[in-house]
Amino acid sequence: MADKLERFIFEHADVRGEIVQLDQAYAEILARTEYAPAVQRLVGEGLAAVALLAATLKYPSSLTLQLQSQGPLSLLLVQAGSDGALRAMARSRAALPESADLAEQAQHGTLAITIDPEQGGERYQGVVDLAGGSLAAALEHYFRESEQLPTHVWLSASAHQAAGMLIQRLPGDESAIDGGDADAWERAGHLAATVTGQELRELEPTEVMRRLFHEEDIRVFDPMPFWFRCRCSRNRVGAMLHGLGEQEMRETLAEQGQVEVHCDFCNEPYRFDAVDIEALFTDPAAQPPAQSQRSH
Numbered sequence: 001m002a003d004k005l006e007r008f009i010f011e012h013a014d015v016r017g018e019i020v021q022l023d024q025a026y027a028e029i030l031a032r033t034e035y036a037p038a039v040q041r042l043v044g045e046g047l048a049a050v051a052l053l054a055a056t057l058k059y060p061s062s063l064t065l066q067l068q069s070q071g072p073l074s075l076l077l078v079q080a081g082s083d084g085a086l087r088a089m090a091r092s093r094a095a096l097p098e099s100a101d102l103a104e105q106a107q108h109g110t111l112a113i114t115i116d117p118e119q120g121g122e123r124y125q126g127v128v129d130l131a132g133g134s135l136a137a138a139l140e141h142y143f144r145e146s147e148q149l150p151t152h153v154w155l156s157a158s159a160h161q162a163a164g165m166l167i168q169r170l171p172g173d174e175s176a177i178d179g180g181d182a183d184a185w186e187r188a189g190h191l192a193a194t195v196t197g198q199e200l201r202e203l204e205p206t207e208v209m210r211r212l213f214h215e216e217d218i219r220v221f222d223p224m225p226f227w228f229r230c231r232c233s234r235n236r237v238g239a240m241l242h243g244l245g246e247q248e249m250r251e252t253l254a255e256q257g258q259v260e261v262h263c264d265f266c267n268e269p270y271r272f273d274a275v276d277i278e279a280l281f282t283d284p285a286a287q288p289p290a291q292s293q294r295s296h
């Protein structure tokens with residue numbers, strides 16, 4: 001089954017929703033890494049979360065969810081492109097029981113959502129404290145604080161499947177007009193809250209909608225595909241090594257015979273031997289373009 005996200009709206013109310021299911025992308029990311037089971041599930045929830053958030057990007061851009069904490073999970077970084085490309089990485093300081101939830105993994109954490117337009121334009125970032133003990137609760141907190149949009153989020157990940165659902169109250173008239181339905185938001189929340197993680201992961205999204213909202217008039221849009229794709233490249237790794245400086249590179253070469261770097265996201269190995277390192281620091285053609293200077 002292809003990884004996909006389905007968007008829907010309530011025809012007669014200012015409520016929209018999304019359901020995403022990720023099997024293949026999640027499996028590919030896990031196959032390249034060696035995260036503990038509790039961390040794997042958070043990676044899965046994070047992937048579902050960024051897919052839900054990226055589905056409404058209006059311009060070519062990438063959306064990053066970054067969770068940092070003082071707890072065992074020091075970093076969770078998950079990215080989605082408006083084209084459906086997904087990647088993720090996590091770092092932990094300490095081992096965790098398999099059942100550890102977000103509250104146990106990430107004490108005193110923050111959640112940052114960043115949107116980077118690809119063709120210039122304003123970068124957007126919203127940061128909230130991690131609250132509520134789950135990634136879904138943290139996202140709801142984010143929507144409340146940063147977007148002022150009432151939103152319910154459900155996320156679920158097993159060892160093989162990750163899924164998520166979001167319903168959101170759109171800005172609209174509070175009162176019922178033109179057959180509008182002022183109670184629809186409340187009702188949608190109550191109905192949606194009956195969904196189980198297993199249903200979200202295993203049923204077809206349209207079947208989930210039918211079961212939850214069978215008395216509502218729902219319009220479903222064309223599905224949006226998602227897949228795993230990392231953006232790393234030899235050029236980018238070369239630029240990073242160049243940034244670390246010639247002395248450090250030569251010392252690593254002397255100690256190890258080559259410089260080997262693995263991408264934090266996809267674990268792809270990049271090897272630079274003595275000739276490659278020489279070229280990196282002496283051959284102008286091989287050097288990455290100069291980084292723009294930051295002003296102080």
Ligand SMILES: [Zn+2]
Pocket residue numbers: 230231232263264265266267268
């Ligand atoms: Zn990579």
